[in-house]
Amino acid sequence: MLTQHSWENMKILWLAAVVWCVLARPAQASKSSEDIRCKCICPPYRNISGHIYNKNVSQKDCNCLHVVEPMPVPGNDVEAYCLLCECKYEERSTTTIKIIIIIYLSVVGALLLYMAFLMLVDPLIRKPDAYTQPLHNEEENEEARSLAAAPAPTGARANTVLERVEGAQQRWKRQVQEQRKTVFDRHKMLS
Numbered sequence: 001m002l003t004q005h006s007w008e009n010m011k012i013l014w015l016a017a018v019v020w021c022v023l024a025r026p027a028q029a030s031k032s033s034e035d036i037r038c039k040c041i042c043p044p045y046r047n048i049s050g051h052i053y054n055k056n057v058s059q060k061d062c063n064c065l066h067v068v069e070p071m072p073v074p075g076n077d078v079e080a081y082c083l084l085c086e087c088k089y090e091e092r093s094t095t096t097i098k099i100i101i102i103i104y105l106s107v108v109g110a111l112l113l114y115m116a117f118l119m120l121v122d123p124l125i126r127k128p129d130a131y132t133q134p135l136h137n138e139e140e141n142e143e144a145r146s147l148a149a150a151p152a153p154t155g156a157r158a159n160t161v162l163e164r165v166e167g168a169q170q171r172w173k174r175q176v177q178e179q180r181k182t183v184f185d186r187h188k189m190l191s
Helices: 004-028 075-084 094-125 132-149 161-190
Strands: 036-042 051-055 086-091
């Protein structure tokens, strides 16, 4: 069985391997075309409807002339059309996104493994103990006796629905206690 120290070492080693796998490839390559883009939003112009243009270009080339292709207006209206367009350079880190997703999935996976582990070990942990079971039954019997010894309400309120339900519940609890006692005594005699 793994000790706590070796379990911690395995977790650290596993996390280091995951981080290395994620970071090793992006460190060697330059930014991929998915990490950067220029987004131009052009409103309607004359008889041309508005449109959004995306293109992977450098930050210095992020303008209407380099991004909007094909140009929807003839040559003499290009400058007026481009003045209406709003172009923004956008950059994101897909490596960070990948790391966050891997950490999230690792935590969910660890919790699922822990749940499976508990489901397998729980029956072994919760074995009925021959010493604590009689003590537990004695405590329940004392509680049932104290409930039975409590004075019942008298008068006009004794016939309310709530009082009748409580009385039926108390009788049922006493019957269950007697059944438990009988079954436990028989089990004790047989073993």
